[in-house]
Amino acid sequence: MRILGLYNYWIFIFLMMVGFYILISRRNLVKKILGLNIFQTSVFIFYISLGKITGGTAPILVEGESEVVYSNPLPHVLILTAIVVGVSTTAVALSLVVRIKEAYGTIEGAEINAMDNRMPPP
Amino acid sequence: MGLFLDIVSWVLLLSGSFFAVVGALGVIRMPDLFTRLHAAGVTDTMGAGLILVGLMFQGGMSLVTVKLFMVLGFLWFSSPVSTYALSRATLASGQEPFWSEDMEIPDTARIPGMVYPVDATAEGD
């Protein structure tokens, strides 16, 4: 029974680590951003899962009934705003990638480093 | 009456799920994008449609049913359009429909530079 209560945390950790692995092992900048997004979403799911109460329902008050169990609305509020902020910051990261592509002609981290080390250009 | 509605709705839900699984299998098993789109169409029309109708029976005469009906209408409107856009983009990007291995392709229908499976098997023999 204990495992049934915990396995989804392990899957969140797995997702988070997959995102982390993409972030640190892949050289392509767009791929890195995707990894960061996966990492971010795993944190979101973790937060939401904390707010869940077994047998609960969505936190929209039902008129006239007092026996209803509602899930915790607080993580929902935090994550709701975090998702929109997340896509905005992703947009900033993507525009940085676009500028890097224009300046270096590549979005591969290794090549960018090598070009930086090769300065001044021939 | 309630039991009857329940049975009808569950039959619809289960058959919808069946069509969704069939569509998913088709997407995996079909050889190229066009046939895969064809398979995915089963999920869009029969799968989603039957599931939504089943849910309408669960909802009864309420606002939920109206909303589900609107979802159904939107889905049946948007999924053919998106399938059309996808297949058109695939054609425009130069990908040809899958040719059967023993199919005779007339020279006039060939696209220069394109490799056809029938040629590949001929070379293999």
Add this chain to the structure above:
Amino acid sequence: MELFINFTLLALLAVTALGVLHVTNLFAAVMLAGIYSFLSAGLFTVMDAVDVAFTEAAVGAGISTVLMLATLALVGSKVTTPEFRIESISVKGRSRRPLLPIVVVVFTGGILAYGTLDMPGYGDPDNPVHQHVAPHYLEESGHEIGIPNVVTSVLASYRGYDTMGETTVVFTAAVGVMILLSALRRRDSYGEEAWGDEVIDDMDVGFKDAFGETMDPGLAGPEREGPEGGGG
């Protein structure tokens, strides 16, 4: 039953994440990320967070994917190796697989998994999260605020400061994008035009034919019609 749905969705999420890790074509990776967003939206619904599911479906699978595709149209969707390739570093995908990232990831994941052993189980009503302010919101919001959706009342009223800060962050992100992308394009320091022309043209055809006259060539926003507007 709910547990079963939950488990299936989590397994699909894990598979999709591995797919993003595995594919080398960025276009496929972006589409997988969109699927990932939809799956997590489904998971949010199972976990009673309908508002969050709604947002994730609209943002993660809609706007985010469109932005990623627009970026790919600008930077190319393949992991390319242009002519100024450096000999000592092989950048061709996974030809070199260093051990360090795996060690770091496994180690961190192990520590986190060990930490979960002290966590309250999923759906536990005695979870400390449910003991602090949440009962107040759920019980008092009805007659303090007077609207049924507690998420909205917490978002806009109880935690109004928080939301204002988030809105400001969103606005700031827009300002950042404007600053970054409204600068004139310049040639790179090697004197070449900083574009992988073939890749871009390929993407252009696909994108354009999929969606019609997607992005008009020769278009310049009003802010970019400077003397060097046609700098290429």
Add this chain to the structure above:
Amino acid sequence: MSDQVILRVAVKIIVPMILLYALYVQFHGDFGPGGGFQAGVIFAAGIILYGLVFGLRRAQKVFPTWVARLMAASGVLLYAGVGIASLLLGGRYLDYSVLAHDPHHGQHYGILLVELGVMITVCGVMITIFYFFAARGRETL
């Protein structure tokens, strides 16, 4: 463009529905799932869909860049302005109870205005970001 009839007709029908739905989500957010963030994103998605099919230039005719920028800024201004208004009316910052004759109505007005501000900002920001990404790199090709 002439052979994109199906897409164009479909989008012409779908886009008004999306915009209307965004407004529904916005103003129904007190009673069901929804609110400013979702409504803003959905509204922006409608405009972006229009831009994808009809081209950026026509989208910018429908929804000019300056409008998007103005919205991005004025939403935050509206949000902060509600806070200032409640200060001026004698309450604390963002305490909506003083906005009307009784606290319940005040909270209603406050939440409505604040959510409206969120929607305006999010919508403006998303459309601005899309315009900038879509227009980038096209002026020299």
